[in-house]
Amino acid sequence: MAAAALMAISSTADAMPLRLISALESSMAESKYAMPAADGVTVDKDKEVILARAAGKVYAFALSCPHQNTALKWLPGDNRFQCPKHKSKYAPDGKYIEGRATRSMDRYQVRKDGTNIVVNLDKLYEEDSDKAEWPTAFVTA
Numbered sequence: 001m002a003a004a005a006l007m008a009i010s011s012t013a014d015a016m017p018l019r020l021i022s023a024l025e026s027s028m029a030e031s032k033y034a035m036p037a038a039d040g041v042t043v044d045k046d047k048e049v050i051l052a053r054a055a056g057k058v059y060a061f062a063l064s065c066p067h068q069n070t071a072l073k074w075l076p077g078d079n080r081f082q083c084p085k086h087k088s089k090y091a092p093d094g095k096y097i098e099g100r101a102t103r104s105m106d107r108y109q110v111r112k113d114g115t116n117i118v119v120n121l122d123k124l125y126e127e128d129s130d131k132a133e134w135p136t137a138f139v140t141a
């Protein structure tokens with residue numbers, strides 16, 4: 001299970017913190033979360049979903065690295081994600097920086113529901129094959 005490898009790393013004052021969260025409501029198809037009030041990264045280990053708010057946008061990522069499905073880590077001191085297996089690096093919006101992976105982090109389809117964000121667990125977009133959907137898979141905070 002990818003979540004088993006998740007490592008929560010203590011935050012620093014100048015970096016986006018990581019917290020563990022649970023869905024407000026959840027089904028097989030959707031999970032609803034409170035909209036993040038500030039920039040930061042939260043992880044729902046049960047659903048293997050990363051919620052990240054950065055520069056006014058909120059994204060939901062698969063916890064698994066797009067290379068070989070290792071659970072990604074958030075490095076608050078470096079303000080980026082990193083895969084512990086082959087060290088691929090990703091920006092807070094999931095964009096690929098460097099490493100063995102060949103695409104950015106996979107993004108779930110998301111929508112606003114009042115003050116919440118709903119993640120469609122059936123719609124996971126890959127940057128290279130979902131060229132229209134991946135860039136717009138976010139909501140504004």
Ligand code: FES
Pocket residue numbers: 065066067068069070083084085086087088099100101
């Ligand atoms: S599994 Fe993440 S870079 Fe290889």
